[in-house]
Amino acid sequence: MPKEKVRYRCSLCGYESEQWLGRCPNCDQFGTFEELKISPTAERKREPPQLASLKQVEIASAERLSSGGEEMDRVLGGGIVKGAVILLGGEPGIGKSTLLLQVASKLCERGNVLYVSGEESPSQIKLRASRLNINEERLLLLSETDINAIADSIDLLKPIAVIVDSIQTVYHPDLQSPPGTVSQVRECTFRLINLVKPLGIPLFIVGHITKEGTLAGPKTLEHMVDCVLYLEGDGVHPWRILRATKNRFGSTNEVAMFEMKEEGLVEVKNPSFELLAERDKHAVGSAVTAIMEGTRPLLHEVQALVTYSPFPQPRRMAQGIDYNRFVIMVAVLEKKLGLKLYQQDVIVNVVGGIRIEEPAVDLAMAMAILSSAKSQPLPPDLLIFGEVGLGGEIRSVPWAQSRLMEGERLGFAKALIPRHNLKKITPPPNIKVVGVSNLKEAVAVIQGGEEW
Ligand SMILES: Nc1ncnc2c1ncn2[C@@H]1O[C@H](COP(=O)(O)OP(=O)(O)OP(=O)(O)O)[C@@H](O)[C@H]1O
Ligand SMILES: [Mg+2]
The missing domain is CATH 3.40.50.300 (P-loop containing nucleotide triphosphate hydrolases)
Structure with a gap:
């Protein structure tokens, strides 16, 4: 009768060896090897494989x-x-x-x-x-x-x-x-x-x-x-x-x-409504954006606070938004809009402890920072979404139609979106949609107000 074969495996990373090792060569940990007993294969009875033709396979009821x-x-x-x-x-x-x-x-x-x-x-x-x-x-x-x-x-x-x-x-x-x-x-x-x-x-x-x-x-x-x-x-x-x-x-x-x-x-049942429930519509530095969670749009409030900093290195803080995206946005605003932020603390926050990973938040974040820096509130019923590139250009985002419809459902009357998205959407009847291709245009639309 063939002898039972013994192998050893690291209990931390799963590395296998034929001999016991004091230190795992894969994860460098000591004393992690344990014995594995492998039954001899020669003893195993060979049975014909149970093959199934794809054509004849029946779909199990997906109850x-x-x-x-x-x-x-x-x-x-x-x-x-x-x-x-x-x-x-x-x-x-x-x-x-x-x-x-x-x-x-x-x-x-x-x-x-x-x-x-x-x-x-x-x-x-x-x-x-x-x-x-x-x-x-x-x-x-x-x-x-x-x-x-x-x-x-x-x-x-x-x-x-x-x-x-x-x-x-x-x-x-x-x-x-x-x-x-x-x-x-x-x-x-x-x-x-x-x-x-x-x-x-x-x-x-x-x-x-x-x-x-x-x-x-x-x-x-x-x-x-x-x-x-x-x-x-x-x-x-x-x-x-x-x-x-x-x-x-x-x-x-x-x-x-x-x-x-x-x-x-x-x-x-109505997450967008709950997330915006405590929002002050006329607050300075507050913007509302639409973010996709799977196939469902959710509206989030992005807040920004820009204040004078007495320190040589002003603070940059982001909660709920990727820190690198936020720092890039501050730099793009300085370069493209001439916003002077080098003596200002800049803080952004997504209300409700939610974390946003999508770049579609960029434009709303930029407009919230601008609003706080200029101490001017954004229009209260304005929805903003779009990705901002390093050149200040506004790039299209997927699911624009769904985002706009969620905005309309929650009573938003205006939307600032990437111009490239305009071609593929049918604007919902109760929301005035304006497309912009760069940050300067976005500011002109918000401040000029003629299109609203
Ligand atoms: N009386 C209470 N009222 C409201 N929330 C409560 C109450 N008691 C507990 N909780 C909430 O339930 C949470 C604990 O939930 P639960 O034990 O299901 O968590 P868990 O993920 O299984 O934790 P663990 O990893 O320790 O097993 C608490 O952190 C708290 O948020
Ligand atoms: Mg538990």
Whole structure:
């Protein structure tokens, strides 16, 4: 009988070797190698491969379960697909367990839901559940971290859905490395996926994130699952954004907005309205822009404050906007409009603790800075979007029509947009749209006012 072969693998980076190594040549860490037993292949019985002709393959019915909210269903591509594995990541305390407890309670309408928690005891979960008004008979709690025990419970119960909170606490007793290490996370996820897929049970996995904001554990974790969701927020404001960065059953980059309340995460049906609710329309240094979150436009208020600085090096601060984009915008305003900002502190902020990544915010940011520098408010019902280049030129942005329609829906009467976008849009009837090709033209339109 052939001997069992032994290999060694680094528990941090997954590097494999035929001999045990004190130091991993790949990640330079010491004492991370652990034994992997590989069964001899010669013993394996060879079976003919199960091939399927594409023409004859039947599409499995894509029955989707509702997660309990329209917004979340949209992010999932229309609901939870049976047998789908969904990974939910987010900062500590952002509301991952809250969100999944709410989803679990909704899924209980159809059968037993297994909620495995390695982080909290059943009484801690009960405490949260009572705050959220959840008291389901069919919500079964399991405080367990051994993957074998978890797998046995799933096999025995055959629940309608499984939630594992979190994968970093689950461990495989056959591996020597502690829970949360790359090999543990990978093996445990692999085991869970292989178990739930054939049974058609949807599985939610909570994943911790690292300091850099990416999911902790192996990158392969994101490849292994069907859908990756991130719950984001700044921890100060009640707004939370649920974003899909990968979805095998729907489009990515869809977002849902929630408000964290005493009774849990409540879906925000009209996010633009909520984000602009406290805006002072006549404030100096305030501009409203339309940003795309997936296929949905959201209106955001961008504020700027330009004040005299007594220091030789005036301050530049940006919250919610990429710092480099902001510094570039200040430089372009100085060069192209002759704005003297070298003795001024310049601060910009996106209201509501929201972060904008899209360059379409440039023009609104530039106009907000200009408004504060000149102490003149922008027209109160003006929507602004467009990317600004280094030469001060205004570049077109995608989805201009949707942005304008969202502006019109929220009562904006004027819009300042890139001239190139004019060709491809049908201006909504209640909004006067003006296209501009550079910053000088934008200023002339706002100050001249003749076109308005
Ligand atoms: N009484 C309350 N009223 C309003 N919000 C609350 C209340 N209690 C808790 N919260 C909110 O719930 C959050 C905790 O949510 P939850 O435990 O679901 O987060 P989590 O992402 O699972 O955290 P962790 O990473 O620690 O598991 C708190 O940070 C707070 O924002
Ligand atoms: Mg939690």
